[in-house]
Amino acid sequence: MTSNPIDHITDIIDPGDALGEVLFGLIMALTFTVGARLVVNEEGLDTQELIAATIGCNLAWGIIDAVLFVLGTTFYKSRRLRLFRQIKAAGSETAALEMLAKEFPIEEAPFSAKAGDADALYRSLLTLACRADPVKASLSKGDLLAAIAVFALVSATSIPAVIPFFFIDNAHLALRTSNLFLIMLLFVTGYAWAKLSGGRPFYAGMTMTGLGLVLVSIAIALGG
Template sequence: MTSNPTGRITTIIDPGDALGEVLFGLIMALTLTVGSRLVFEEEGLDVRELVVATIGCNVAWGIIDAVLFILGTTFYKSRRLRLFRQIKAARSESAALTVLAREFPIEKAPFAAEAADTDALYRSLLTLAGRADPVKVSLAKGDLLTGIAVFLLVSATSIPAVVPFLLIDNADLALRTSNLFLIMLLFVTGYAWASFSGGRPFYAGMTMTCLGLLLVAIAIALGG
């Protein structure tokens, strides 16, 4: 049994997807807090309004993202069922292998495979499909748990954004602290991403930070 929170999360949702949701939530929160600085300089900062807006925005997008994830999962399963039917309806073995090659293109994989190995893989999939029976497309418990995980990850990223406002009386200092904390978390997210994918953690952390800030700047410039 997995004993740490990270391990429990990665048994529910893919680490790449989880970190992507965290990144999305951080960008949403940072867009609000950085954008509020422009308002702060002109009109003064309403801390309560900013806290409510930040939490509300991330919770709302957490719900939207979770629903979209579940819809995407349903679409993926329906597509696989359609693929199964296409294989069953193929008039020849070569036609069925062509369907599989189009759906699972090995040349796009991050490795080079021998032609004989690729052919053996597609033939194994064809044998598996030939012996299997179609099942009704439905959401499993795991799909719902993943949707809940998506919601929690996006929503929870609002917490580090608002905590400084709850602990620091000076609104300007709290805003700066919040922004700095979120930027640091962008780096941590990139670092963790590389740790899971086998990349260079520091390089990935800096890249994620710069990319996140660029996206925030674009969102603010477009009125987001």
């Protein structure tokens, strides 16, 4: 059985994070195309400039998001290493258990755990931490591949935004088609999000579409 590109991406990066990057890229692309439509009557539409700006913006934000992902991953690993060292240096078992409970709160889990079960979990984690040895908090090959995936997802969302301009001679019609493609992809993103999380796909798709358009409106209103 052959796997598709989506399976490869979700093997590298969390599906929720991947869809979040797609949503971000779509909003960036829509900010340019919808914004262009608002000023087209006053200044005219330079399609070449719009294509370059849309692709350039998403490429730039793809790079920025990838760098932020690397920084966030490094911070997360360093924080975990710091916690490990603090547990090792804790003056008592009670203090170590309090650190673990603060770092991994059961209250945030999607289930109701009994106090005794929670205590058993923290004691198991404490035993593991006390017996284990620290490792260097360095980036792995998987982390770098995930950063590349982040860049690719944000950058790729500019493609459906510019494709209509290569096949439709009428610039105004191409712009409307571009906006329609991106809005449809907002719906698809929300639909896929619900399918992965066990939500209501159609409702999530409509919600994501509405939310995306609201965020685009805010970006345009603020000069983004």
